Amino acid sequence: MAFAAKDTKLLWGRAAGICSNPHCRQKLTATGADGSSFLTGEMAHQIAQSPEGPRGTESGGDDTYENLILLCPTCHRTIDKAPVGTYPVELLKGWKKTHEDWVDGWAREGAYESAVEVAREVQRLLAENHAHFEEYGPRSRIAAENPASTVQSIWVARKLDTLLPNNRRIVSLMERHAKMMPASVVASFQRFKMHVQAFEDNQYERVDTYPLFPDEFPNEIAAVLA
Amino acid sequence: MTNGSNDYGVTFPQIRFVSQLLTRHGNVERFTRTNDIQFDLVTRRGSELRLICVNEYTCGFLRVLEVQEDFPELNIVYVGGSWNGYTMQAKEYCIKAQLGLFNATEINGALYRDDYWLYCRTDEKGNPIYPTRAS
Numbered sequence: 001m002a003f004a005a006k007d008t009k010l011l012w013g014r015a016a017g018i019c020s021n022p023h024c025r026q027k028l029t030a031t032g033a034d035g036s037s038f039l040t041g042e043m044a045h046q047i048a049q050s051p052e053g054p055r056g057t058e059s060g061g062d063d064t065y066e067n068l069i070l071l072c073p074t075c076h077r078t079i080d081k082a083p084v085g086t087y088p089v090e091l092l093k094g095w096k097k098t099h100e101d102w103v104d105g106w107a108r109e110g111a112y113e114s115a116v117e118v119a120r121e122v123q124r125l126l127a128e129n130h131a132h133f134e135e136y137g138p139r140s141r142i143a144a145e146n147p148a149s150t151v152q153s154i155w156v157a158r159k160l161d162t163l164l165p166n167n168r169r170i171v172s173l174m175e176r177h178a179k180m181m182p183a184s185v186v187a188s189f190q191r192f193k194m195h196v197q198a199f200e201d202n203q204y205e206r207v208d209t210y211p212l213f214p215d216e217f218p219n220e221i222a223a224v225l226a
Numbered sequence: 227m228t229n230g231s232n233d234y235g236v237t238f239p240q241i242r243f244v245s246q247l248l249t250r251h252g253n254v255e256r257f258t259r260t261n262d263i264q265f266d267l268v269t270r271r272g273s274e275l276r277l278i279c280v281n282e283y284t285c286g287f288l289r290v291l292e293v294q295e296d297f298p299e300l301n302i303v304y305v306g307g308s309w310n311g312y313t314m315q316a317k318e319y320c321i322k323a324q325l326g327l328f329n330a331t332e333i334n335g336a337l338y339r340d341d342y343w344l345y346c347r348t349d350e351k352g353n354p355i356y357p358t359r360a361s
Contacts, residue, residue, distance in 0.1 A: 085353040138283055138309035138361075147243045147307025148330040152361055155309065159360075202360045206313050208286025 003043060007065040011043055016106075019072040020099040022200065026072045042076040043068045046092045054080040055089050069096045091204065094160040101165035105172065115180040118173055119224035125166040126218050132158045159203065167196040185220045192217040230262035233296075236281045236306075243330070244279045244304060253338045264297060273340065277302040277326075284360070285312040287319050290327065302326035302342065304333055311357030329357050 019026045019041070028041030046069055047061030048054050061067045069092050071079070079087040112118045134140060136155035143149065174181070174189045181189070191214040198210035227245055229238040241263060248257045248267055257267035265277040278297050282289055285305040294300050303320070305312055307330045320327040324343045328336050336345035346354040 084351070085349070085355075088349075091359075138307075143307055143309050144237065145239055147240055147310075149308065152308035156361055199360075202284075204359060206284040206311050206358050206360055208284050208289065208313050208316075 003063050003068070007063065007068065008043065010065040011068050011070050012041070014100045014103060015041075015070040015096075016103040017041065018070075018099070018103070019075055020070050020095050021072075021075040022095060022098055022102075024072060024075050025099075026074075028070065028072060040072060041070050042073055044071045044076045044079065044092075046089050046096075055087075055092075094203075097161060098164050098168075101161070102168050105165065105169045112173075112177055112180075115177070115182070115185075115224050118177045118180060119185075119221045122170050122173055123218070123221050123225065125170050126221065129163045129166050130218075132162055164200055164203070167199065171196055182220075182224065185224060188214055188217045188220045227259075232262040234263060234280045234293075236263050236279055240281055240306060241279055243307070244277070244333075247334065248277075248337075251334065251337055261297075269337070271340065275301040275342075277304055279304045279306075281306045281310070282312070283310050285310070285316055285327065287313065287316045290316050290320060290325070294325075300325065302328065302333075302336070305329050308357075309361045311359070311361060314356070314358045317356060317358065331357065 015028075017028045019028060026040075029037060029039055031037050045053070045061050045063075046055060046067050048056040049060050049063070050056055051058055051060055053060075055061075079092065112121070132155075136142065136151055136158055138155075140151075140155075142151045171193050174186075174193075178186055178189075191211065195211045195213050198207075199213075201207070202210055227242060241259075244265060245259065248254050248265060253269050253271075255268045255270050255272075257265050259265050263279040265279065267275050267277060269275065276297065276299050278293050278300060280289070280293060280303060282305045285303065290303060293303050303325065305327065310329045312327055312329075317327055319325075321343055326336055326342045326345070328345070332345065332347060335347065336342045339345045346356055349355055
């Protein structure tokens with residue numbers, strides 16, 4: 001199947017040649033024993049071309065960048081062979097957006113020269129997440145007063161396009177600059193990291209309990225800035 | 227409607243939501259509320275159902291068992307608003323036990339069915355949609 005060059009370049013470029021499944025992230029390029037490079041990635045349709053295909057619709061999906069997601073062969077096969085509904089289009093769109101945001105964050109993170117600089121950026125990201133959680137989350141005033149509010153759909157969207165990418169940026173920042181940080185910050189960060197992973201896993205399949213947001217983490221970050 | 231107390235952390239606005247839903251529901255003839263979160267209703271076809279209103283972001287299997295133990299003759303567990311849901315394990319148990327397990331996006335449709343425990347929302351292709359992914 002031949003995809004247009006533009007769509008191919010956009011997809012591979014924005015995914016940085018890495019499987020877009022957040023639980024996989026396998027590199028999709030390899031080097032053979034003879035030193036030559038080859039590709040292992042597959043450009044998967046979110047909506048199948050054929051109405052009878054995986055996640056197919058009446059009109060069928062096209063071959064544009066918007067309808068494609070870059071995956072390793074295993075993940076591609078998994079999403080196509082799983083029972084209908086296991087990997088819906090919205091989930092794949094979320095994977096792609098989250099993955100591309102994660103890649104995009106690499107260029108913006110840069111290297112920080114002090115613990116204060118790192119803490120300032122982490123605090124900003126935590127504050128952004130907290131604001132969305134307070135406004136739209138399950139413990140928001142709206143959720144309490146109107147349990148059936150359609151604002152819940154905004155919460156779902158913000159989780160995918162803001163909270164999850166911000167969480168990953170925080171984890172990446174802290175891991176890259178761990179040596180600058182006081183031990184107490186590093187310790188609370190480990191609990192934050194466990195929460196981030198569990199929170200993200202919970203988006204795909206609920207579990208009845210998981211590590212909640214550690215309240216001491218923002219306090220530890222604030223202490224660095226004090 | 228008065229504000230009471232319960233051991234399940236259910237707030238008055240959540241109880242009031244259920245009460246208002248049942249009051250307006252086209253298949254509920256009448257209902258009574260006791261023990262703050264227990265709703266005993268009679269459908270227009272004469273079925274008597276006991277619905278317990280809890281507030282579980284994710285209702286798991288163990289929680290369902292606890293509700294069953296605390297409220298005998300249980301028929302439906304309402305887990306809370308649109309943000310709330312349940313594990314697939316809990317749902318599968320409830321289906322087998324002919325127990326309803328629903329959140330706010332499902333309860334209205336479920337109450338129209340005699341086999342309410344089987345009710346689920348569906349997508350455009352008829353595939354079931356369960357709130358088993360976090361909202």
